[in-house]
Amino acid sequence: xxxxxxxxxxxxxxxxxxKNIKIxxxxxxxxxxLQQAIRGMGFEHGLDxxxxxxxxxxxxxxxxxxxxxxxxxxxxxxxxFQSSHKLLGKYNxxxxxxxxxxxxxxxxxxxxxxxxxxxxxxxxxxxxNYPEIDDSVFxxxxxxxxxxxxFQIRKLNYEQMQFAAANSNYYLVDISxxxxxxxxxxxxxxxxxxxxxxxxxIDVLPYIAEKTVDLIRAxxxxxxxxxxxxxxxxxxxxxxxxxxxxxxxxGMLGIGKAFIEFQYWIKKLKNRGIILAVCSKNTESIAKEPxxxxxxxxxxxxxxxxxxxxxxxxxxNIKHIQRILNIGFDSMVFLDDNPFERNxxxxxxxxxxxxxxxxxxxxxxxxxxxLNLFETISYSNQDIDRTKQYQIEAERALIxxxxxxxxxxxxxxxxxxxxxSFNKFNTPRVAQLSQRSNQFNLRxxxxxxxxxxxxxxxKVHHTFSFTLKDKFGDNGLICAVILNKKAHxxxxxxxxxxxxRVLKRGMEGFVLNTxxxxxxxxxxxxxxxxxxxxxxxxxxxxxxLNLGFNQLQKxxxxxxxxxxxxxxxxxxxxxxxxxx
Amino acid sequence: xxxxxxLRKVQEIFIDILDNDDIVxxxxxxxxxxxxxxxxxxxxxxxxxxxxFKIRFTSQEIQRWKNVGEMLDCIIAKNA
Numbered sequence: 001x002x003x004x005x006x007x008x009x010x011x012x013x014x015x016x017x018x019k020n021i022k023i024x025x026x027x028x029x030x031x032x033x034l035q036q037a038i039r040g041m042g043f044e045h046g047l048d049x050x051x052x053x054x055x056x057x058x059x060x061x062x063x064x065x066x067x068x069x070x071x072x073x074x075x076x077x078x079x080x081f082q083s084s085h086k087l088l089g090k091y092n093x094x095x096x097x098x099x100x101x102x103x104x105x106x107x108x109x110x111x112x113x114x115x116x117x118x119x120x121x122x123x124x125x126x127x128x129n130y131p132e133i134d135d136s137v138f139x140x141x142x143x144x145x146x147x148x149x150x151f152q153i154r155k156l157n158y159e160q161m162q163f164a165a166a167n168s169n170y171y172l173v174d175i176s177x178x179x180x181x182x183x184x185x186x187x188x189x190x191x192x193x194x195x196x197x198x199x200x201x202i203d204v205l206p207y208i209a210e211k212t213v214d215l216i217r218a219x220x221x222x223x224x225x226x227x228x229x230x231x232x233x234x235x236x237x238x239x240x241x242x243x244x245x246x247x248x249x250x251g252m253l254g255i256g257k258a259f260i261e262f263q264y265w266i267k268k269l270k271n272r273g274i275i276l277a278v279c280s281k282n283t284e285s286i287a288k289e290p291x292x293x294x295x296x297x298x299x300x301x302x303x304x305x306x307x308x309x310x311x312x313x314x315x316x317n318i319k320h321i322q323r324i325l326n327i328g329f330d331s332m333v334f335l336d337d338n339p340f341e342r343n344x345x346x347x348x349x350x351x352x353x354x355x356x357x358x359x360x361x362x363x364x365x366x367x368x369x370x371l372n373l374f375e376t377i378s379y380s381n382q383d384i385d386r387t388k389q390y391q392i393e394a395e396r397a398l399i400x401x402x403x404x405x406x407x408x409x410x411x412x413x414x415x416x417x418x419x420x421s422f423n424k425f426n427t428p429r430v431a432q433l434s435q436r437s438n439q440f441n442l443r444x445x446x447x448x449x450x451x452x453x454x455x456x457x458x459k460v461h462h463t464f465s466f467t468l469k470d471k472f473g474d475n476g477l478i479c480a481v482i483l484n485k486k487a488h489x490x491x492x493x494x495x496x497x498x499x500x501r502v503l504k505r506g507m508e509g510f511v512l513n514t515x516x517x518x519x520x521x522x523x524x525x526x527x528x529x530x531x532x533x534x535x536x537x538x539x540x541x542x543x544x545l546n547l548g549f550n551q552l553q554k555x556x557x558x559x560x561x562x563x564x565x566x567x568x569x570x571x572x573x574x575x576x577x578x579x580x
Numbered sequence: 581x582x583x584x585x586x587l588r589k590v591q592e593i594f595i596d597i598l599d600n601d602d603i604v605x606x607x608x609x610x611x612x613x614x615x616x617x618x619x620x621x622x623x624x625x626x627x628x629x630x631x632x633f634k635i636r637f638t639s640q641e642i643q644r645w646k647n648v649g650e651m652l653d654c655i656i657a658k659n660a
Contacts (some may be wrong), residue, residue: 189627
């Protein structure tokens with residue numbers, strides 16, 4: 001971890017080429033150093049975080065005064081840092097018979113703040129939770145006394161989680177877990193507190209900043225999607241090719257236990273939508289043996305989307321995995337016990353994340369817990385099926401090779417797409433797809449669930465979501481288009497993003513047929529599109545050109561009355577686009 | 581520890597933390613003589629000095645020093 005001093009030096013660097021995001025930081029203690037640490041950490045991740053800092057202890061004034069500087073600034077993200085120390089101060093001032101109301105009062109204040117912000121801004125709302133302070137007034141018995149401070153602060157952390165679970169625009173940065181990991185002594189230094197009104201030690205600032213920036217990066221679509229795993233001495237102890245299935249270490253005894261627990265962790269990641277791949281120097285049949293036959297194995301072959309075991313070098317194999325999955329290297333993590341392999345891979349694929357695993361496998365998990373590799377801001381039921389979908393994709397690719405003619409192949413798939421406008425059932429997935437799609441994304445606007453809800457009921461927007469299933473399986477919701485009524489005769493394509501899993505199926509043509517017909521039926525003459533380049537979306541640079549749009553300065557125009565439907569082999573299941 | 585050695589070491593810390601190679605400290609230097617030495621950076625300097633000398637100042641000591649010389653006396657006393 002970089003020191004605070006190093007992060008502060010970043011502030012003198014040139015931020016001009018970096019993606020800028022407007023942040024407001026409001027604290028009930030002094031936040032100058034935190035502001036510097038977050039901005040410095042943003043630089044480390046290619047972000048120009050333009051942070052407006054409220055004056056000391058001005059949260060309520062900034063929020064409840066509609067003419068405040070905060071509303072003037074119109075931030076993309078608002079971060080609230082209410083400290084445990086100030087909370088303790090509030091508690092101290094309550095009458096004894098009111099102590100038990102502290103958490104309820106505070107969560108009510110938080111809810112009021114959120115309601116007020118949501119009514120005035122479309123900013124994402126981020127709160128820090130409360131690192132515990134045990135004032136030792138009741139000792140262990142504090143756990144039995146609702147009016148104890150310990151009881152109240154724990155209750156408040158729980159209430160914040162409840163509120164976050166029920167509200168899509170309320171995000172928590174879990175700094176309490178940083179205190180669990182590093183200790184209260186590390187988090188809080190009395191000399192700093194007494195002399196500056198700051199409750200965070202200099203040393204903990206980079207950790208708090210990193211956890212905050214992790215969340216901001218996730219808002220920005222920058223998060224991990226895939227975990228690539230070595231096998232020998234990574235998923236089990238020993239070498240399967242030399243030791244044989246009876247002798248590898250995997251089970252509830254000794255070091256075997258560490259590997260079992262490690263595999264359980266990986267299985268949980270898979271279940272929440274992280275794609276697993278194996279990259280091992282092994283003979284494939286031998287490498288697969290433990291997955292098929294070992295009595296204690298936790299991960300099974302059907303948990304793994306891509307299994308690569310051969311004697312080629314790992315750099316080529318990881319590139320091969322990346323091509324199959326069609327995701328960026330920067331969204332992949334590679335775990336390997338061998339420092340030599342790690343270095344070669346790191347040198348050749350610099351965008352890939354390659355954690356420096358500790359030497360002792362018993363330390364793997366504790367080390368990985370500290371890295372927060374798998375930050376996310378959404379979770380939907382479809383995540384559970386993701387591995388299955390990638391496996392089906394590999395199968396489909398295999399079948400395709402047997403067809404000489406691509407049209408014949410597409411016809412044979414029996415593809416069906418359900419088209420719907422945004423509704424409460426598809427909102428989480430549409431928001432998530434907007435955050436995950438980097439390559440096939442024409443304007444790369446990221447939406448939260450709250451944004452999608454608002455678009456679904458907007459009078460000037462027309463929204464479309466598309467699913468795709470075929471005889472091999474269901475890909476779920478894979479594409480969305482948002483149209484904005486720009487003029488009486490023109491619909492502007494605000495967003496068009498699609499999962500790369502369904503490339504080359506004629507989906508683009510199907511989508512254009514759908515929205516073009518919709519435009520025509522509703523009395524519009526033109527569709528207008530725009531391509532905003534990013535480092536990742538070059539794939540769709542000529543998207544509108546290829547679909548027959550005409551260029552007009554920076555825009556692309558399609559005359560819907562002269563549009564000929566594209567040939568495609570996708571049938572539509574139902575069409576329930578509401579006419580707003 | 582010699583006071584002159586401590587001064588050299590503290591000066592290096594000032595140069596690093598305040599990111600200014602031109603800083604020259606004397607026993608009489610105070611916050612008025614160094615541009616970036618404000619109350620906020622002061623605490624960052626103090627924490628860096630604590631680490632470098634492996635000592636801990638009390639909250640009151642941190643506010644009491646009138647110049648670098650007094651800070652050095654405090655460091656040396658703790659290191660003795």
